[in-house]
Amino acid sequence: MTRSALFAAAASAWAAGAAWAQTGAPTDGAIHFQEPATQIMRDIVAFHDNWLLPIIVAVSVFVLALLLYVVVRFNRRANPTPRKFTHNMTVEVIWTVVPVAILVVIASQSFPLIIREEQIPPSEYTLKVTGNSWFWNYEYPDLGVNITASRLPDEDVEARNAGNPDAEHRARRLLSATEPLLVPVGANVRVLITSNDVIHAWAVPAFGVKEDAIQGRVNDTWFNVDREGVFYGQCSELCGKDHAFMPIEVHAVSRAEFEQWVLAQGGTLPSAQPAEPATEAAPAPTR
Amino acid sequence: MSHHEAAHAGGHEDHRPSIYDPRRWLFSTNHKDIGTMYLVFAIIAGLIGGALSGLIRWELADPGIGPLLSLPWIHDVDAAKHFYDVAVTYHGLIMIFFMVMPAMIGGFGNWFVPLMIGAPDMAFPRMNNISFWLLPVSFTLAMISFLVPGAGEHLGFGGGWTLYAPLSTNWGGGAEPAAYHDGPAMDFLILSLHIAGASSILGAINFITTIFNMRAPGMTLHRMPLFVWSILVTVWLLVLALPVLAGALTMLLTDRNFHTNFFNPAGGGDPVMYQHLFWFFGHPEVYILILPGFGMVSQIVSTFSRKPVFGYLGMAYAMVSIGLIGFVVWAHHMYTVGMGLDLEAYFIAATMVIAVPTGIKIFSWIATMWGGSIDFKVPMLWAMGFIFLFTVGGVTGVVLANSGVDTSFHDTYYVVAHFHYVLSLGAVFAIFGGFFYWIPKMSGYRYNGFLAGLQFWLMFIGVNVVFFPQHFLGMQGMPRRHVDYNEGYAYWNNISSLGYLITAAGVLLFLVVLAEMFLVKRKAGANPWGEGASTLEWSLSSPPPFHQFNELPVIKPDAGH
Ligand code: HEM
Numbered sequence: 001m002t003r004s005a006l007f008a009a010a011a012s013a014w015a016a017g018a019a020w021a022q023t024g025a026p027t028d029g030a031i032h033f034q035e036p037a038t039q040i041m042r043d044i045v046a047f048h049d050n051w052l053l054p055i056i057v058a059v060s061v062f063v064l065a066l067l068l069y070v071v072v073r074f075n076r077r078a079n080p081t082p083r084k085f086t087h088n089m090t091v092e093v094i095w096t097v098v099p100v101a102i103l104v105v106i107a108s109q110s111f112p113l114i115i116r117e118e119q120i121p122p123s124e125y126t127l128k129v130t131g132n133s134w135f136w137n138y139e140y141p142d143l144g145v146n147i148t149a150s151r152l153p154d155e156d157v158e159a160r161n162a163g164n165p166d167a168e169h170r171a172r173r174l175l176s177a178t179e180p181l182l183v184p185v186g187a188n189v190r191v192l193i194t195s196n197d198v199i200h201a202w203a204v205p206a207f208g209v210k211e212d213a214i215q216g217r218v219n220d221t222w223f224n225v226d227r228e229g230v231f232y233g234q235c236s237e238l239c240g241k242d243h244a245f246m247p248i249e250v251h252a253v254s255r256a257e258f259e260q261w262v263l264a265q266g267g268t269l270p271s272a273q274p275a276e277p278a279t280e281a282a283p284a285p286t287r
Numbered sequence: 288m289s290h291h292e293a294a295h296a297g298g299h300e301d302h303r304p305s306i307y308d309p310r311r312w313l314f315s316t317n318h319k320d321i322g323t324m325y326l327v328f329a330i331i332a333g334l335i336g337g338a339l340s341g342l343i344r345w346e347l348a349d350p351g352i353g354p355l356l357s358l359p360w361i362h363d364v365d366a367a368k369h370f371y372d373v374a375v376t377y378h379g380l381i382m383i384f385f386m387v388m389p390a391m392i393g394g395f396g397n398w399f400v401p402l403m404i405g406a407p408d409m410a411f412p413r414m415n416n417i418s419f420w421l422l423p424v425s426f427t428l429a430m431i432s433f434l435v436p437g438a439g440e441h442l443g444f445g446g447g448w449t450l451y452a453p454l455s456t457n458w459g460g461g462a463e464p465a466a467y468h469d470g471p472a473m474d475f476l477i478l479s480l481h482i483a484g485a486s487s488i489l490g491a492i493n494f495i496t497t498i499f500n501m502r503a504p505g506m507t508l509h510r511m512p513l514f515v516w517s518i519l520v521t522v523w524l525l526v527l528a529l530p531v532l533a534g535a536l537t538m539l540l541t542d543r544n545f546h547t548n549f550f551n552p553a554g555g556g557d558p559v560m561y562q563h564l565f566w567f568f569g570h571p572e573v574y575i576l577i578l579p580g581f582g583m584v585s586q587i588v589s590t591f592s593r594k595p596v597f598g599y600l601g602m603a604y605a606m607v608s609i610g611l612i613g614f615v616v617w618a619h620h621m622y623t624v625g626m627g628l629d630l631e632a633y634f635i636a637a638t639m640v641i642a643v644p645t646g647i648k649i650f651s652w653i654a655t656m657w658g659g660s661i662d663f664k665v666p667m668l669w670a671m672g673f674i675f676l677f678t679v680g681g682v683t684g685v686v687l688a689n690s691g692v693d694t695s696f697h698d699t700y701y702v703v704a705h706f707h708y709v710l711s712l713g714a715v716f717a718i719f720g721g722f723f724y725w726i727p728k729m730s731g732y733r734y735n736g737f738l739a740g741l742q743f744w745l746m747f748i749g750v751n752v753v754f755f756p757q758h759f760l761g762m763q764g765m766p767r768r769h770v771d772y773n774e775g776y777a778y779w780n781n782i783s784s785l786g787y788l789i790t791a792a793g794v795l796l797f798l799v800v801l802a803e804m805f806l807v808k809r810k811a812g813a814n815p816w817g818e819g820a821s822t823l824e825w826s827l828s829s830p831p832p833f834h835q836f837n838e839l840p841v842i843k844p845d846a847g848h
Pocket residue numbers: 449573574576577619620621638639641642645680681682683684685687688689693696697698702705706709710713714
C-alpha cells in the first residue's frame with residue numbers, strides 16, 4: 001500500500017494548485033482529473049492512478065530506454081559489424097508472457113470496477129434526464145418535479161458575476177445552465193436517460209457518469225454525491241450545431257435544501273415511507 | 288543481387304511514354320504509374336485535410352468563437368458552429384479515406400508488392416486503373432457534399448466521420464429540424480463513401496490475387512517481405528469489413544430517401560444498430576490504417592540496422608492475429624450506449640488481448656536493431672519515431688479498453704489524443720518513413736538529407752506539442768467535437784494550437800524537400816542503402832524499368848526478408 005500511497009501523493013502534487021477545489025469544473029492548466037465527488041469517481045481515479053498510469057508510464061519509459069540504448073550502443077560507429085541473429089526463444093517467451101500477466105492484473109482491477117459502476121444499487125430517488133436539441137429536461141417522476149435547463153447566455157453570466165465576488169459560486173461561460181439541477185447529498189440517485197431527437201450524452205466528470213441519451217431506449221446509471229458543491233458537465237455525444245452549448249449544472253445540496261427546492265418547484269415530498277425503506281439509511285455503497 | 292539486374296537490364300526504358308502524355312495516366316495499367324498517382328492524390332488530399340485541421344486548431348486556440356467568423360463564407364455564429372462540425376467531419380474522412388489509405392495501400396502497395404514478390408505487375412492491371420480512378424470521383428462527390436446544404440441552410444455534413452444515426456438522417460420534424468441533416472450533403476457523402484469503398488474492394492481483390500498467384504518461383508508465403516505480409520492482411524480486412532460499412536450506408540440512404548426505418552426507433556428501428564455496424568467496420572478500419580505502416584517500419588528497421596528482421600514468423604503472424612482479433616472488439620467504441628455488464632466485460636477482455644501481438648511487434652523491432660549497425664538515415668528516424676509514438680498511443684488504448692475508466696474518457700480529448708498518437712504520429716510517421724525509404728527507388732533521385740532530417744524533427748516536436756496536452760484536456764473532462772470551451776480549458780488548447788504551427792512548418796518543409804529533390808536531380812543508383820536493403824526492389828535500377836521481371840527472378844531459400 002505504500003506504493004499506491006506514493007502514487008496518490010504524486011498525483012495530487014500534479015494536480016497543481018487549485019485543481020482540487022470544491023467545484024466540479026475544469027481548472028486551467030490542470031493535468032489530472034477533476035476532484036471526484038462520488039465513490040465511483042474516486043474508484044476510477046484510483047484505478048487510473050494506482051494501476052493504469054504507472055503501468056503505461058513504465059511500459060513507455062521502458063520502450064524509450066531500449067530505443068535510446070540501441071541508439072547509443074548499436075549505431076554504426078559504436079558497432080561497425082552487425083550481428084545476424086534472428087531468434088531468441090527466451091526473450092520471445094518473456095515478451096509474450098509478461099504483457100499477458102500485466103493485462104491480467106489490469107483486468108483484475110477493471111472487472112470489479114465495472115461491476116460497481118453497472119450494478120445499480122437500491123436507490124432513494126429516480127431522476128429522468130431527457131436530451132433535446134439543444135437543452136436538457138430533468139424530471140423527478142416520484143416528486144413531481146420537472147425542469148428544463150439550457151445554456152445560460154453570456155450576458156447573464158456576466159450579470160450574475162458582477163454582483164457576486166465569490167469565486168466559488170460564480171457563473172461559468174458554457175458550463176452554467178439557466179436552471180441548476182439539484183440533487184441531495186448522500187442519497188443513491190438512479191438516473192434514467194433518453195432523448196427526444198438525436199443522440200446526446202449526459203456527463204458529469206466529477207461523478208464519473210457518462211451515459212448516452214438515445215431516442216427509443218432508456219439507459220440507466222446512478223450516483224451518490226458525497227459532498228455539497230456545484231458540478232458541471234457537458235453534452236458528450238455530437239448532436240449538431242449547438243452540441244457545445246447544452247451544459248449540465250448540478251448542485252449537490254443537503255436533504256433539507258433539496259426538499260425545499262422540490263416544494264418550490266411545485267413538487268411533493270413522499271409523505272410516508274420511501275419506496276424501499278431498507279435503503280433509507282444505507283451509506284453510499286462503496287463495495 | 289546483381290544476377291537479377293543482369294537478367295532484367297534488357298527491359299530497361301522499354302515503351303515508357305512521356306509523363307506529359309495524359310493517356311499515360313488516364314489509361315494506365317502500370318502498377319508503378321498507378322502507385323505514383325495514388326501517392327500524388329494522397330499528398331493533395333493530405334494538404335486539404337491538413338488545412339481543415341488548421342482551421343480547427345485556429346478556432347480552438349482561444350476560448351470564444353472567433354476565427355471561423357472571419358472566413359468570407361461564414362456570416363453568423365450559427366454558420367460558424369455548423370462549419371466547425373463540418374471541418375471536423377471532413378478532416379477525419381479525408382485523412383482516413385483519401386490520405387492514409389491511398390498512400391499506404393494504393394501508393395506503396397501498388398509500387399512495391401509486385402516488385403517485392405518478383406511479379407511483372409498486378410494480377411488485374413485494368414482493374415487497378417479503375418480502382419484508382421474511382422477515388423477522384425469519390426473525392427469529388429465528397430467535395431460536392433461539402434458545398435451543398437447539409438442541415439437546414441447550413442452547408443455540408445457536420446455529424447462526424449462516424450456518421451451516427453439519427454444525426455445523419457433527415458427525420459427532423461420536431462422543434463429543431465436543423466438538428467438533423469435534411470439536405471443533400473449527407474446523400475452525396477454516402478455516395479462518395481460507397482465509391483471509395485468499391486475502389487478499395489477492387490484494389491483489395493487485386494492484391495489478394497497478386498500475392499497468392501504471382502509470386503516468383505521460390506518466393507513462398509513464408510519468404511515474403513513483411514511489407515507484403517502487412518498488405519495481405521490489410522486487404523483481407525478491407526474485403527471483410529467494407530461490405531458491412533456499405534450495408535450500413537445503404538440502410539442510411541434508404542432511411543433518408545425511401546422511408547425505411549432501419550435506425551429509426553419510431554418505426555421499430557434502432558440507432559444503436561447503426562453504431563454496431565459502423566464499428567464492425569470501423570475497428571478493423573483503424574488496423575487497415577496502421578498495418579501497412581507496421582510492414583514499412585519492419586523493412587526500414589531491418590535495412591538501416593543491416594540486420595534481418597528479428598522473429599520473422601512471429602512478426603507475420605502477429606499481424607494476422609491483430610487482423611483476426613480486430614474483428615471482435617468493435618463495441619469498445621460504444622461503452623456508453625448502455626450495453627450492460629456482460630458485454631462490457633467481454634469487450635474489455637477481447638480488446639486488451641490485442642495489446643499482446645502489438646507488444647510482440649514493438650519488441651521485435653527493437654530486437655532487430657539490437658546488435659545491428661544502425662545508420663540514422665531519414666527513413667530510420669521516422670521509423671524510430673513511429674515505434675515510440677505508436678507505443679504511447681497503444682498504451683492509452685489499453686487504458687481506454689477498460690470501460691470503467693472509459694466512462695470518464697469516452698468522447699473527450701483523451702480519445703482524440705489516443706487516436707492521433709496511433710494515426711497522426713503512428714500511421715503518418717510510417718508513411719513519411721516509407722516515402723523517404725523508397726523515393727530514391729521511385730524517382731531515381733536522392734533527397735537532401737539535411738532538409739529532410741530537419742523536417743523530421745520539426746514534425747516530431749510539432750505533433751507532440753499538438754497532441755500530448757490533449758490527454759490533460761481529456762482528463763479534465765473536455766468533450767471532443769466542441770467548437771467552444773470554458774476558460775478552464777484555455778491553457779492546453781493554446782499550447783496545442785501552437786504545436787500546429789510547428790507541424791505546419793514541417794509540412795511546408797516537406798514540400799520544399801520534394802521540390803529541391805526534383806530540381807537538383809541527384810542520381811540515386813539502384814541501391815542507395817547498401818547491404819541491409821536486401822528485398823527485390825533494390826535489385827532493379829532506380830527508377831525501375833517500366834516493365835520489370837519479364838523473366839521471373841528465382842528466390843533462394845536464404846533470401847533475406
Ligand atoms: C493497443 C491497441 C489499441 C487499443 C487497445 C485501442 C483501444 C481503443 C478504444 C477502447 C477506443 C475507444 C475510446 C472511446 O471512444 O471512448 C479507441 C478509439 C480509437 N482508436 Fe484505438 N486502440 C488501439 C490501437 C489503435 C490503432 C492502431 C489505431 C489506428 C491506427 C486506433 C485508432 C483509433 C481511433 C481512430 C479511435 C477513435 C474513433 C472515434 O471515436 O472517432 N487505435 N481505441
